[in-house]
Amino acid sequence: AQSVAQPEDQVNVAEGNPLTVKCTYSVSGNPYLFWYVQYPNRGLQFLLKYITGDNLVKGSYGFEAEFNKSQTSFHLKKPSALVSDSALYFCAVRDGGNTPLVFGKGTRLSVIA
Amino acid sequence: DVKVTQSSRYLVKRTGEKVFLECVQDMDHENMFWYRQDPGLGLRLIYFSYDVKMKEKGDIPEGYSVSREKKERFSLILESASTNQTSMYLCASSLRGLNTGELFFGEGSRLTVL
Numbered sequence: 044a045q046s047v048a049q050p051e052d053q054v055n056v057a058e059g060n061p062l063t064v065k066c067t068y069s070v071s072g073n074p075y076l077f078w079y080v081q082y083p084n085r086g087l088q089f090l091l092k093y094i095t096g097d098n099l100v101k102g103s104y105g106f107e108a109e110f111n112k113s114q115t116s117f118h119l120k121k122p123s124a125l126v127s128d129s130a131l132y133f134c135a136v137r138d139g140g141n142t143p144l145v146f147g148k149g150t151r152l153s154v155i156a
Numbered sequence: 157d158v159k160v161t162q163s164s165r166y167l168v169k170r171t172g173e174k175v176f177l178e179c180v181q182d183m184d185h186e187n188m189f190w191y192r193q194d195p196g197l198g199l200r201l202i203y204f205s206y207d208v209k210m211k212e213k214g215d216i217p218e219g220y221s222v223s224r225e226k227k228e229r230f231s232l233i234l235e236s237a238s239t240n241q242t243s244m245y246l247c248a249s250s251l252r253g254l255n256t257g258e259l260f261f262g263e264g265s266r267l268t269v270l
Contacts, residue, residue, distance in 0.1 A: 052196075077258060086160070086246055086261035087199075133198065141206065141252055143189060143214065144259060148198035 045070045045136050047147035055153045056124045064119040064150045066134030076117040077135040077144060078108055087133060093117060104128070124154045159183075162247050162262035169269050175234040177265050179247030186252040188230035189259065190214075190222065193244040202245075205230055206252065237269045 046069045056062045068074055075094055079087040091102025098110045108119045119132060131151050135144040163178035181188065187206050191199040191214075201214030203222040211222050219241060223231045230249075234241055244266050248259040 079259075079261075084264075084266075086263045087248075087259070089258045089260070092258055141187070143201050143204050145201075146191075146199040148196060 045138060045145040047134050047136050047145055049134055049147035049150045051150050053151045055155060058126055058154050058156050059123050062121050062124040062152065064132050064152060066117045066119065066147060067115050068117060068136040069115065070136050070138050072138045075137045075139065076110060078102065078119050079133045079135065081131040081133065126154050126156050128152060129154045160247055160249055160260050160262040162265045164265050165263060167265060167267045169237050169267065171238060171269060173237050175237050175267065177232040177245055179230045179262055180228050181249040182228065183249060183260065185249035187250045188224065189248045190232045191246045191248065193246055199246065202232065239269050241267065242269045243267060
């Protein structure tokens with residue numbers, strides 16, 4: 044069975060500093076990995092995905108994520124945080140079949156001016 | 157612009173009432189999903205459907221049922237609402253296929269059961 048762990052409930056970072064939101068996963072077979080963002084009282088928005096290919100994936104709003112197979116991780120990164128990046132971030136995984144996504148519990152990112 | 161529309165953003169119901177949450181997508185997606193979101197628990201899958209008139213149980217189907225009579229519409233039904241079903245409900249859709257799979261979400265329906 045697939046599972047996702049987001050070890051930090053909350054991440055605080057100063058505006059302009061780099062940010063990292065951590066995610067580790069467990070899946071049988073090759074993983075399909077996703078990051079989503081949720082702003083207050085809204086649905087989730089897709090940020091980026093890793094299916095195959097280059098381990099560094101670039102997505103929306105300047106975010107990127109690095110797939111590390113040996114560490115079973117898919118950490119979300121951004122070189123310079125903005126106050127508007129403050130939101131709830133979810134990592135998700137599925138296996139190679141047409142199976143539903145399994146989500147982590149989410150990490151709340153606060154970017155302080 | 158592609159869209160997943162949930163009919164009600166906020167609902168307040170009484171214990172024992174039957175509750176319908178409607179979701180419509182305009183992207184001709186085969187797959188549709190219902191999740192509930194609770195603080196500290198993330199998103200948990202209730203039911204999903206890969207085709208019309210098809211449904212599969214997710215991780216927490218107890219107390220819920222679903223209906224998919226048309227490709228674009230996926231309804232979540234609470235037969236007899238209880239206070240522990242107070243939650244945010246999120247509908248999502250996706251294309252079938254190995255190289256896709258990203259979900260498109262509606263804005264959510266926040267249900268309060270008194």
